[in-house]
Amino acid sequence: MTETTHRPAGQQLLGLTVNGERREVLAESRRTLVDVLRHDLGLTGTHVGCEHGICGACTVLVDGAPARACLMFAAQAEGCEIRTVEALGEGPDGRELGDLQQAFTEHHALQCGFCTPGFLMLAEGLLSERPDATKEEIREVVAANLCRCTGYQTIVEAVDACAARRRAATPTPSEEDSCS
Amino acid sequence: MKPAPFTYHRARDIDDATRLLSRLTDDGGDPRVLAGGQSLVAMMNYRLARPGHLIDIGRLTTLRGLRTGEDGALHIGALTTHHAVETAPDAVLAPGFTVLRDAMRWVGHLPIRTRGTVGGSLAHADATAEWCLLAVLLDAVIVAQGPAGVRHIEAGDFFHGHYTTALGPDELLTEVVFPRPAPRAALTEFAPRHGDFATVSAAVDLDVAGDGHTVRGGRVALGGVAATPVRVPAAEAVLARGGTAGPELASAVARAAAGAVDPPADAEYRRGLARTLVERAVRQAVAR
Numbered sequence: 001m002t003e004t005t006h007r008p009a010g011q012q013l014l015g016l017t018v019n020g021e022r023r024e025v026l027a028e029s030r031r032t033l034v035d036v037l038r039h040d041l042g043l044t045g046t047h048v049g050c051e052h053g054i055c056g057a058c059t060v061l062v063d064g065a066p067a068r069a070c071l072m073f074a075a076q077a078e079g080c081e082i083r084t085v086e087a088l089g090e091g092p093d094g095r096e097l098g099d100l101q102q103a104f105t106e107h108h109a110l111q112c113g114f115c116t117p118g119f120l121m122l123a124e125g126l127l128s129e130r131p132d133a134t135k136e137e138i139r140e141v142v143a144a145n146l147c148r149c150t151g152y153q154t155i156v157e158a159v160d161a162c163a164a165r166r167r168a169a170t171p172t173p174s175e176e177d178s179c180s
Numbered sequence: 181m182k183p184a185p186f187t188y189h190r191a192r193d194i195d196d197a198t199r200l201l202s203r204l205t206d207d208g209g210d211p212r213v214l215a216g217g218q219s220l221v222a223m224m225n226y227r228l229a230r231p232g233h234l235i236d237i238g239r240l241t242t243l244r245g246l247r248t249g250e251d252g253a254l255h256i257g258a259l260t261t262h263h264a265v266e267t268a269p270d271a272v273l274a275p276g277f278t279v280l281r282d283a284m285r286w287v288g289h290l291p292i293r294t295r296g297t298v299g300g301s302l303a304h305a306d307a308t309a310e311w312c313l314l315a316v317l318l319d320a321v322i323v324a325q326g327p328a329g330v331r332h333i334e335a336g337d338f339f340h341g342h343y344t345t346a347l348g349p350d351e352l353l354t355e356v357v358f359p360r361p362a363p364r365a366a367l368t369e370f371a372p373r374h375g376d377f378a379t380v381s382a383a384v385d386l387d388v389a390g391d392g393h394t395v396r397g398g399r400v401a402l403g404g405v406a407a408t409p410v411r412v413p414a415a416e417a418v419l420a421r422g423g424t425a426g427p428e429l430a431s432a433v434a435r436a437a438a439g440a441v442d443p444p445a446d447a448e449y450r451r452g453l454a455r456t457l458v459e460r461a462v463r464q465a466v467a468r
Contacts, residue, residue: 012188035182066290067295071218071221071225141289144291
């Protein structure tokens with residue numbers, strides 16, 4: 001038997017980049033990313049629901065792509081850019097709602113709010129990859145997460161409205177050319 | 181729940197991973213390879229899996245990506261994510277292999293596909309997993325590397341049963357090779373909720389003559405009707421007899437497929453699904 005066989009693993013020092021900030025954490029190997037975010041870094045905006053990848057409440061962005069933070073060990077996130085719902089806030093102190101959050105409010109895309117951080121990060125990831133996502137594509141993607149309050153319709157509408165607003169605010173390539 | 185304690189290792193390269201696997205296996209350390217973790221971590225959180233050691237191969241970037249060989253075969257690195265295949269441009273995923281890209285919408289949901297890997301899915305060997313079905317349908321070759329060297333394993337010999345494969349305990353799945361284009365292939369499936377594991381999945385690969393509508397043969401594979409994905413010779417025999425691509429042929433192939441399988445549970449229901457899905461898959465393959 002080696003010295004490590006079946007011995008409870010000790011803690012390891014992890015360096016994570018969360019919302020643009022470099023953070024260091026001493027955690028057990030078995031600590032999932034969502035638990036490190038919540039318990040070690042105090043970023044309780046990310047929620048934890050089912051812990052086996054079904055509900056999506058813990059969805060965060062890993063290098064820009066939506067991922068389940070309960071299906072990743074924190075150690076796997078070293079070297080990645082992690083973004084959580086806390087990064088969506090705007091204004092000087094980050095306490096104002098970002099445009100996606102604003103759209104959720106306007107469209108009543110939440111009731112109890114438990115699933116909302118996951119939906120926000122899922123939508124944020126979707127719209128950064130596919131800014132032109134159709135309503136049908138949005139509908140298919142938001143099926144990844146569970147919401148027991150809204151019935152999804154308002155979530156789809158909020159994401160679609162936010163996408164439309166962002167498209168309207170982005171100069172088309174020809175306009176960009178004329179500016180330069 | 182939270183996973184049981186384990187020791188985490190981050191492999192530096194393939195040799196490092198296989199050496200670690202070999203040593204820890206010999207020592208009775210019960211090591212497991214961690215790729216995207218979309219099945220393994222869920223099973224660990226449930227404590228259905230309690231490995232003593234995890235060997236994280238996530239940094240082995242050489243295992244990531246698609247490339248077409250000189251012989252036209254498509255090589256997919258084990259760490260390539262489902263999402264990378266889903267979004268691969270034609271320059272990387274040749275038009276003859278679009279069945280792989282189109283099948284990705286059936287793999288879990290977007291946040292699963294961004295992390296889950298092709299190699300991880302094959303090594304996990306769920307009987308209804310899309311990659312396992314595609315590998316069996318298209319005669320893929322699974323490449324494994326261990327202390328004894330590199331092995332090439334035919335998909336038909338790779339899957340032994342539920343979550344059981346021909347991989348040795350000290351072998352690392354490094355690549356899957358799809359040897360030839362399958363321009364008239366399609367995969368479809370049914371699950372009570374989209375994104376769940378399929379109850380039954382069906383895939384077909386038709387051999388269509390140059391006229392575009394005469395079927396000369398083909399392959400039919402089903403998932404969810406046995407402990408591994410299976411080819412269905414009785415349905416392939418119908419295709420081998422040939423005929424005009426159309427609803428009648430699709431229906432005859434589907435009847436033959438449903439009659440040939442003996443699902444271990446919900447037999448009538450799954451046979452019914454097999455019939456519907458094979459028919460649908462043949463129609464989709466014809467329409468390509």
